[in-house]
Amino acid sequence: MTKNEKIKKLVPEPSIRRMPAYLAYAEGLLRKKQMYVSSTQIASYMSIDSTQVTKDLSYTSIVGKTRVGYEVSALVKVLSEFLGFTVMDDAFLVGAGSLGSALLHDSGLNNFGLKIVAAFDVNHKTIGKKINDVEVFHIDQFRDLAQDMNVQMGILTVPAENSQTVADLMVAWGIKAIWNFTPARIKVPDDIIVQNTTLYSNLALLFNKLHNEE
């Protein structure tokens, strides 16, 4: 591990969560041919304090210039690289049902460094089909294909009740990072990375606010 990577590890989660918004903003400015952007401008766009912006950006290698701020094109480049969007990671997706096939349809993930190279299921109606050009295999083929293709990332879109079993299989088959879209919590060894993304939690938050305002 290099020194730079050690430093990266200490970046707080909320900072990383804000960075794709900084990136989207900078990309917009780039299209408008704006050359420089100040932390105050970014802060105003984000509705946060400008000291937070400078702190977040200090985790990357970008350096602002006095009075003019950050160079927009450099900001786009540095943030994309920092967030891992410029290197393509291959992933296997397990569970080609409605949520899984939804993700397979999101070609936009390619622009953010994620390529789903194969999908897996146990449903014989789905196996052998292609969803948005990604082939669906029987789950039994996961092990061999993961080794052949050296895939380290697994996307979990199975029904919640199967999530732990499939996560255990993924780990046994060499997966190092699991992106869990099920509402269930999964238990994995300490060295395995899990990122939970529960669309339905966000939906619940939205409903909670909407229904209480009515």
Added chain:
Amino acid sequence: MTKNEKIKKLVPEPSIRRMPAYLAYAEGLLRKKQMYVSSTQIASYMSIDSTQVTKDLSYTSIVGKTRVGYEVSALVKVLSEFLGFTVMDDAFLVGAGSLGSALLHDSGLNNFGLKIVAAFDVNHKTIGKKINDVEVFHIDQFRDLAQDMNVQMGILTVPAENSQTVADLMVAWGIKAIWNFTPARIKVPDDIIVQNTTLYSNLALLFNKLHNEE
């Protein structure tokens, strides 16, 4: 606003975020025909403290019984209702590109109380088509259809650079709650609800951990 709704409003966001996982766990137990579940069991499943579980569940109307805990079937019912998953909310989706069409393919959202009743775009190649049985209209038809169908919720899946303009239109056309899937931040009047769900932020978090471990 009833007293119950006033109380609901004070529920902390982290508690609401955990509840879909409690629900998934309880649904699993229900399938296994387990009658009761203790807060300790739920806590162990979630890898959190059991006092947190009892506190979270105290925001709902469920009452545990001494020694046996919560009745599983009641827990499923109470949590589904509390989270707004039992009442169907209609939504319009704007931006039927790859992310938008991905969401349209997730029929699972129906089980969580969300029905996308129409999609909108400006791309003539998409307009008039159906994606997973949902018709894509020209954005100009949003206003009239929203009024006719009394739709209050808008899903934003346009390119980041168009997000503010489309959000402004949604608000002008009577939308009360916006589920924003773009990485951009949008500014709306105080009485409009916004829920940001940035898949790419979660992806960035995952990459950050995975690439630093390599």
